[in-house]
Amino acid sequence: MRRILITGGAGFIGSHFARSLPDAEITVLDKLTYAGDRANLEGVPHTFVHGDLCDAGLLKEVVPGHDLVVNFAAESHVDRSIEGAAVFVRTNVLGTQTLLDACLEAAVPKVVQVSTDEVYGSIDAGSWTEDAPLRPRSPYAASKAGGDLLALAYAVTHGLDVSITRCGNNYGPCQYPEKMIPLFVSRLLDGRKVPLYGDGRNVRDWIHVSDHCAAIRLVAEKGRPGEVYHVAGTAELTNLELTGRLLAECGAGWEMVEHVEDRKGHDRRYSLDDAKLRALGYRPRVGFASGLAETVRWYADHPGRRARHEE
Template sequence: MRILVTGGAGFIGSSHVRSLLAGERADVEVTVLDKLTYAGNLRNLDPVAGRFRFVHGDICDAGLLSRVVPGHDLVVNFAAESHVDRSIQAAHEFVRTNVLGTQTLLQACLDARTPRVVQVSTDEVYGSIATGSWDETSPVAPNSPYAAAKAGGDLIALAYHRTYGLPVCVTRCGNNYGPYQYPEKAIPLFVTNLLDGRDVPLYGDGHNVRDWIHVDDHCRAIRVVAEHGVAGEVYHVAGTAELTNLQLVERILAAFGHGWERVRHVEDRKAHDLRYSLSDGKLRALGFTPRVEFESGLAETIRWYAENRWWWEPLTAAHPAGGGRPAAEPGNGAQESGGERRRHSDLPKRSSM
């Protein structure tokens, strides 16, 4: 099987590529297409180096897609601008990539008669829910430019199925965590701050609720949908832990043996959604259940960042940003990473959390 993974050098996309190539499967050929923005990093694919074809490009480039897409049996679209704070500051690139880019990719798949397409999306398209959980028939009501752009891409994908018969499924997932996540996102931001002796920035009162899933479970769910999902359908990928941000921070602090004196409250995000929650019975009916419990997954994730300072330190060293720590360095994410590996004695203590 020939699989094209767009955005395959990003956090979730690279995890998916690594999982596809696990065990050196001879029946899978993978092409990675990535623009290598600040969040795209070819070092994420070091464990499977030499076992995939890489194309440096933009899903908005119709000419490039007309050459890359044909011949693939499956296209999985991870390519997206994904950070809510960045979308609030500058929405244009989010609309360009998440809406126009998705449409351009879908058209290329239609022209190439691609047998199967999966559009990877987010629970944020639904807005906020005070109680209960959304199912796949819930109306989208996004609040941030990021979420609105993702909803737009999803609706275009579903329209391509209804109008042209493109065999596309849409997956919507909660908050992911795990190795290789860019350190502007909550868990790696908190963890790398503490590893650097910095405080943890916490939005508002910390009562916002998120549903957390390990990236390995998310990628396994996508494989299930790619193989067994019904074209034109949406599938939810729910997590294993619904936590307030306060509860999340408490667990991370405990892993390092720190108390609340290491937390610094910062001004809340604009239009900050209070709670996300997905009902995933439709996906479970296909035989999927998450395998990684949050406590063990978080402990291993913290340990990965502690042991792989060489990976994240160059990404956080460029300039100050919101949250009181160095943040993203724009540019080619494939640049060589410097820095020394973290010594075992520098690791946080294990905790039952």
């Protein structure tokens, strides 16, 4: 049985990844910040370690003996990074460096650094390939780019077997309600209006969290050291189009939408070319319509998990 360490495993994507590994011995390391919740791991056999990715002494104890380390631990909300960048740099850059050092010292056979399409900035047309230049436009994106560059440097300098995945916008059950889909669904189900940034024409590519986790598993198995792999979404939508779908799923009308001032430096469009990952055999399985309907049902069935950050 493989031993797998999942950092940030009590968060949205990390907990889904843990749930997708029925035949592994799982260790979860999580600081349990506002977005981490041990309830996300309910029913998943695992060893839980409460700790900070920047704690080198703790990592020296936890990392050895694992066959795979997957780093989900990150501060990830753009709005929060605009309000204060320091915690993003600490976790996403210094935390990644501390983890890479621990993996190197422990001779971990495989490491996967989970990243984001936002490191590339904004693209008006076409799609980024993995060799596109990094042009982050928010403190969050810049901190993730910093962590990625460290990972690539450790692959070259030290020969660490680390691969990077970069994905678009995730959605699905258990997501903390600050991102667009869980926030809008939470508010609409509670009869509250939703805030739509600017003209609503920013474009994002959406992927169900289970497809993202399948891609990470594939990269963990077949990804080459020092290589980046894109995980493209299955539905490219403007925020206006997505809002219309969410209104329909929740039985609400456009009167429930409030247009608010746009975010500073708001990227207009993201788009990834995932031909490299598909060459490894990856195919997404969850259609956007069915995945979105399932997600809305989950929030309807779990009122206690809605819009907690606004309380």
